[in-house]
Amino acid sequence: MKKFKMSLLLMVVLLLLIFITACSSNDDAGGDTESDSTETNSEGESDSEGASEGGENWEGQTINVQLIGDFNMEDTTDPITGEKTKGLQELKVKFESEHPGATVEFIIMPWEGYTEKTQAMITSGEADVYQMPGIADFAAQGVLEPIQPWIDKDDEFSTDIFIENQMEGWMALGPDSTELDVYGLPFLGDARFIAYDKQLFDEWGVEYLSDYPTREEVAEKAKQMTGKNPETGEQNYGIWFRGDWSSAFTLINLAEGQNGQWGTGFAWDEIEFQFDSPEMQSGLEWLLEMQEFAPEGLVSNQGQEKWLTKDNNIGIMLNQGPGDTIMPAYAQGLGDRIGIAQEFKNDEGVGGMFAGSPITMAKDSEHKELAWEWMKFATGEDMQKYIFEEATGVPAVKAVETWESYAEVENLMKPTVEAMGTPWTPRYPWASSQPRFILTSEVEAALTGERSPQEAVEKAQKESVEWLENR
Known part of the structure; x- marks a missing residue:
């Protein structure tokens, strides 16, 4: 009986050795390639190595x-x-x-x-x-x-x-x-776009913004809707834009509308800023002009409290996004009252921050x-x-x-x-970096009268270049 058990044990060991040797030879023959890691799924289709981890x-x-x-x-x-x-x-x-x-x-x-x-x-x-x-x-x-x-x-x-x-x-x-x-x-x-209140346009007898307005068109219509509303007698303002957090992007877009740009390059050692370009200075001067047709408080994100309410008193809103426009408008039952126009574009139809x-x-x-x-x-x-x-x-x-x-x-x-589908691409490489905040600070300085538009863009250029050199 002991001999029989011993013989049976030896046979099992021998069979195991033969099986292991056969498996090893198959692996050696196949080579260590990605194709060897494919398996067949329950539907008879081969899965890649990545899918096999599923x-x-x-x-x-x-x-x-x-x-x-x-x-x-x-x-x-x-x-x-x-x-x-x-x-x-x-x-x-x-x-x-x-x-x-x-x-x-x-x-x-x-x-x-x-x-x-x-x-x-x-x-x-x-x-x-x-x-x-x-x-x-x-x-x-x-x-x-x-x-x-x-x-x-x-x-x-x-x-x-x-x-x-x-x-x-x-x-x-x-x-x-x-x-x-x-x-x-x-x-x-x-995306960023220009939003406007159709009801106010109607009450003032002003034609809606075109799909691709120029800054001249926006300025003219903003001016026409500033004052006492002819139907309601309430004070209206033709335009509003945020003068703090997103003001750098508003200014860049104004430059793009004049066929200007923020600068060139993408790698930090190749970037050349153009924050002090004539288009940037002109854009900042335009913002100061528009400030006359806007409520007070732009630089502290104030004055737009009635926007997207039935008592709205602002005609045109620059640099708006869908998250704070589309769903809130419909939630307030104002979906048909709001219109959207594109931001300022260059001659190639490109403009606005990729967001x-x-x-x-x-x-x-x-x-x-x-x-x-x-x-x-x-x-x-x-x-x-x-x-x-x-x-x-x-x-x-x-x-x-x-x-x-x-x-x-x-x-x-x-x-x-x-x-x-039409913003500047790829995304401004400095959009989440210090140059953005430098430029924003200088726009604020111009809007508050601390510096002239020329002084502001020149200072933004100087400090951004210095930051780039010391990065």
Whole structure:
């Protein structure tokens, strides 16, 4: 009996040795290539190495996703309107159900100070995916994963889903790049435009703004609507623009409308500012003229309190965005009262700041395959619809024009989508850096009479060049 057990044991060991040898020889013959890592899924289709990490292989993997702005995890109810807004929890459940075993956690931060907070997060490796308007700065630091290789190897993903110019707008330079490259995917769309109140135009007997107005047209109509409203007797103002936070971009757009520009270059060692150009000075002089037809408080973001109310007293609003115009207008029952015209364009039809947010992948992410899966999910219709219908944001995908929710606000969304296709691209590389705040400060100084327009643009140029040299 002992001999029989011993013989049986030897036979089992021998069979195991033969099986291991056969497997080893097969591996050696195939070589260590990507094609060897393909597997066959339940439908008989081959999965790439990245896709093979899906399903049960996602088990135990967690990615942290940083988002900026008006996002909430749980459903919320507006205390005034009673309208309910869905939270991110629903999308979290859907993504995790599509990637069994995986977990996605969100880190939500406000817009205030987002650049510094993002820098701290990425330095300490707190997240795998970031919403990153300041992509140019971070790509140059070498802390972001290049995305083009992920696009190239994923046959199921196409950048054709995005609205025109959205991919180009977020291209950036890496630390060793000589050509612009893809470091992110369009996530939160945005645009800048000129909004106006049709009712006030009608009451004053002024023709609506043209689709592509000049500054001369805007100035003329703003002047005509400043004073006592002929129908209501209330004081009206022809125009309003923010004189602090976004004033640098308003001024740059005025220069573009004169075929000027902010400067040239994209890499920091190639940038040449033109903040003191004749077009910039002329644009700032125009803003000072428009200040005469605006309510007081421009430099402290005041005077527009009645905008998007039934008692609105302002005719034209410069440098507006969809988030603070489209949904609020409809929420107040004013969707048909508001009109949208394009910002000032150069002779090639280009002008205005490229705005919004891309999503990027951290270079040091330990779960890049899962991070890529999230990036695709975030640019898919589920997440993009959520942005539009629940977070009062603007999608970056063409599919928006097929949604019922788009049809309900088409008169305002159609020109907004058009505006998204005609801004200056790629995004101003200094848009989230010190030159922006230098220029903003000088616009404020001119608006408050502290400096003349010429002195202001010359000082902005000098300080921005010095910053660039000492960067």
